[in-house]
Amino acid sequence: MAAPLPITVEDLNIYYGDFLAVEDVNVQIMPRSVTALIGPSGCGKSTFLRTLNRMHEVIPGAYAKGKVQIDGEDIYDPRVDPVNVRRRVGMVFQKPNPFPTMSIRDNVLAGVKLNSSRISKAAADELMESSLRGANLWNEVKDRLDKPGLGLSGGQQQRLCIARTIAVKPEVVLMDEPCSALDPISTLAIEDLIHEMKQDYTIVIVTHNMQQASRVSDRTGFFNIAGTGKPGHLIEIDDTEKMFTNPANKQTEDYISGRFG
Numbered sequence: 001m002a003a004p005l006p007i008t009v010e011d012l013n014i015y016y017g018d019f020l021a022v023e024d025v026n027v028q029i030m031p032r033s034v035t036a037l038i039g040p041s042g043c044g045k046s047t048f049l050r051t052l053n054r055m056h057e058v059i060p061g062a063y064a065k066g067k068v069q070i071d072g073e074d075i076y077d078p079r080v081d082p083v084n085v086r087r088r089v090g091m092v093f094q095k096p097n098p099f100p101t102m103s104i105r106d107n108v109l110a111g112v113k114l115n116s117s118r119i120s121k122a123a124a125d126e127l128m129e130s131s132l133r134g135a136n137l138w139n140e141v142k143d144r145l146d147k148p149g150l151g152l153s154g155g156q157q158q159r160l161c162i163a164r165t166i167a168v169k170p171e172v173v174l175m176d177e178p179c180s181a182l183d184p185i186s187t188l189a190i191e192d193l194i195h196e197m198k199q200d201y202t203i204v205i206v207t208h209n210m211q212q213a214s215r216v217s218d219r220t221g222f223f224n225i226a227g228t229g230k231p232g233h234l235i236e237i238d239d240t241e242k243m244f245t246n247p248a249n250k251q252t253e254d255y256i257s258g259r260f261g
């Protein structure tokens with residue numbers, strides 16, 4: 001369950017080899033709330049998101065400098081095991097990515113089985129059901145748990161991936177454009193789910209859809225780049241309502257009013 005402390009990012013610089021992709025981020029991400037990240041393509045939203053669970057560095061040559069404190073612990077401290085960080089901070093991607101050969105049941109438990117091999121059948125069934133309920137998918141799949149995950153619709157597959165993510169009981173859930181491949185009805189289902197999930201998790205979502213950001217988030221952060229090859233910056237972060245009605249920064253105002261990007 002979500003840590004009670006904010007995620008504190010200090011002096012974070014994010015590189016791909018020599019290329020500084022995102023420069024000098026300082027931000028606090030509030031617990032048990034939804035933070036949306038918006039900004040034009042290439043400004044570093046996905047890059048930043050992946051530094052919050054140490055997924056960035058799996059790309060060859062990629063690294064980050066600075067501090068990211070989760071529940072008071074710097075996840076970049078050399079003593080910290082990145083595998084453990086990725087368990088505490090789950091991630092949902094743009095394109096639903098269920099394991100193609102696995103049943104619905106096995107998809108939900110995939111991360112759990114990797115993490116702790118010894119879990120009883122009864123405990124596994126209970127966890128599977130609660131995760132599917134948590135992802136608002138249980139009623140739609142309870143009669144076909146042994147059928148392939150790929151047999152679900154796109155929106156159902158995305159909720160299956162959310163169930164898989166929450167089955168390992170993370171504190172934080174990162175989502176990178178989780179609805180961009182979905183129809184409007186499935187999108188609303190995911191948005192409702194995000195809204196419910198914030199009671200238990202700290203959620204950070206990247207979205208290109210500003211209506212979505214304003215519907216689903218409590219806080220919104222705006223990233224921007226000055227030009228190609230320049231690093232992205234977090235320009236402004238504030239309460240979502242303020243960001244969309246009365247942002248402090250002119251760049252934010254231009255972006256949200258569609259004058260740019």
Ligand SMILES: Nc1ncnc2c1ncn2[C@@H]1O[C@H](COP(=O)(O)OP(=O)(O)OP(=O)(O)O)[C@@H](O)[C@H]1O
Nearest residue numbers: 016021039040041042043044045046047048059229
């Ligand atoms: N694997 C990579 N190797 C090298 N450079 C990369 C890699 N991934 C992203 N970049 C670069 O880092 C910068 C930020 O990219 P990123 O994907 O984070 O942007 P984004 O804001 O998520 O964009 P979009 O809205 O299009 O998804 C871009 O200049 C991009 O070309």
Ligand SMILES: [Mg+2]
Nearest residue numbers: 045046047176
């Ligand atoms: Mg992206």
